[in-house]
Amino acid sequence: MQISRRQLDKTTILDVSGDIDLANSPAIRKALLKEIRDDRTPRVVMNLSNVRYIDSSGVASLVEGLKAARDVGSRFILFGLSTSAREVLQLSRLLKIFEVYDNEEQALAA
Amino acid sequence: MTSLRRRPRAGGEIETHMKILHGARRSKPKGRNGDLSRGLLLRLELPSDPSLLCAVRGAVERLTESFGFSAPDCRAVTRAVDEALTNIIRHSYNGRPDRPIEMLFRSVPGAATPKASEGLEIVLCDRGPSIKRAQLCMRELEEVRPGGLGLHFIQQSMDIVEYKRANGTNRLRLVKYVRAPKQEVNS
Numbered sequence: 001m002q003i004s005r006r007q008l009d010k011t012t013i014l015d016v017s018g019d020i021d022l023a024n025s026p027a028i029r030k031a032l033l034k035e036i037r038d039d040r041t042p043r044v045v046m047n048l049s050n051v052r053y054i055d056s057s058g059v060a061s062l063v064e065g066l067k068a069a070r071d072v073g074s075r076f077i078l079f080g081l082s083t084s085a086r087e088v089l090q091l092s093r094l095l096k097i098f099e100v101y102d103n104e105e106q107a108l109a110a
Numbered sequence: 111m112t113s114l115r116r117r118p119r120a121g122g123e124i125e126t127h128m129k130i131l132h133g134a135r136r137s138k139p140k141g142r143n144g145d146l147s148r149g150l151l152l153r154l155e156l157p158s159d160p161s162l163l164c165a166v167r168g169a170v171e172r173l174t175e176s177f178g179f180s181a182p183d184c185r186a187v188t189r190a191v192d193e194a195l196t197n198i199i200r201h202s203y204n205g206r207p208d209r210p211i212e213m214l215f216r217s218v219p220g221a222a223t224p225k226a227s228e229g230l231e232i233v234l235c236d237r238g239p240s241i242k243r244a245q246l247c248m249r250e251l252e253e254v255r256p257g258g259l260g261l262h263f264i265q266q267s268m269d270i271v272e273y274k275r276a277n278g279t280n281r282l283r284l285v286k287y288v289r290a291p292k293q294e295v296n297s
Contacts, residue, residue: 021164021192021196022160022199023161023163055189056193056196056262056263084189
């Protein structure tokens with residue numbers, strides 16, 4: 001799994017590629033919390049269009065990011081969810097909790 | 111037989127064995143092994159190393175596709191196996207990457223409910239301490255908090271989920287039945 005970072009004004013976009021599972025969800029958590037909690041970025045957008053699979057530990061990392069964003073008053077947005085990623089958020093009843101968009105254009109316009 | 115050999119680590123060499131025991135599914139029992147090999151499709155032995163989860167998912171995806179599951183059911187079985195392995199690594203072995211895990215995949219007869227001609231049985235065995243019943247409880251989904259979702263995903267994904275402790279081994283049995291395709295109604 002790889003994470004790269006882009007900055008657009010007051011928005012940080014994290015481009016993630018590969019599967020998010022027990023082996024690498026700590027890296028996702030660390031990257032998210034650095035952006036949200038440490039750097040206080042007003043809007044963090046995560047690009048999941050190259051992520052085929054997310055497990056429960058990956059979902060937990062996303063929830064931690066969401067909670068941190070709520071705590072500091074910033075926004076945490078997801079886009080490009082695969083069918084499998086959408087399914088796990090539906091199964092955990094979190095799909096409506098997150099801000100989710102189909103593509104980057106919609107996510108940045110939100 | 112396919113064998114994946116990994117690079118040596120500090121604690122010695124770790125080998126992952128992936129044995130595809132029968133090329134064709136629905137195998138008949140063979141001689142001496144009797145019940146043990148009945149319907150056996152695949153046997154995996156691997157260490158409790160999280161970096162291997164990706165390889166196991168790949169194998170389960172291929173197996174479920176060839177078994178005849180629909181695409182959503184292939185994803186469901188793969189998710190359940192991945193979450194079960196994650197639970198073993200995290201809770202049974204406390205994150206130690208060198209403990210043994212064995213997985214058996216078998217074809218089993220179908221069921222009346224759900225109406226199915228056959229099913230895929232997956233048995234995961236580990237040698238960690240006994241799992242306490244309280245650890246098998248799922249949390250409420252209404253709570254928005256990290257963690258506690260793995261068992262929920264397993265229960266949602268499979269038709270049968272059974273846990274048993276025998277001879278120092280934790281044994282998790284998962285079964286998913288192949289749904290008959292819905293008949294199209296002609297008007």
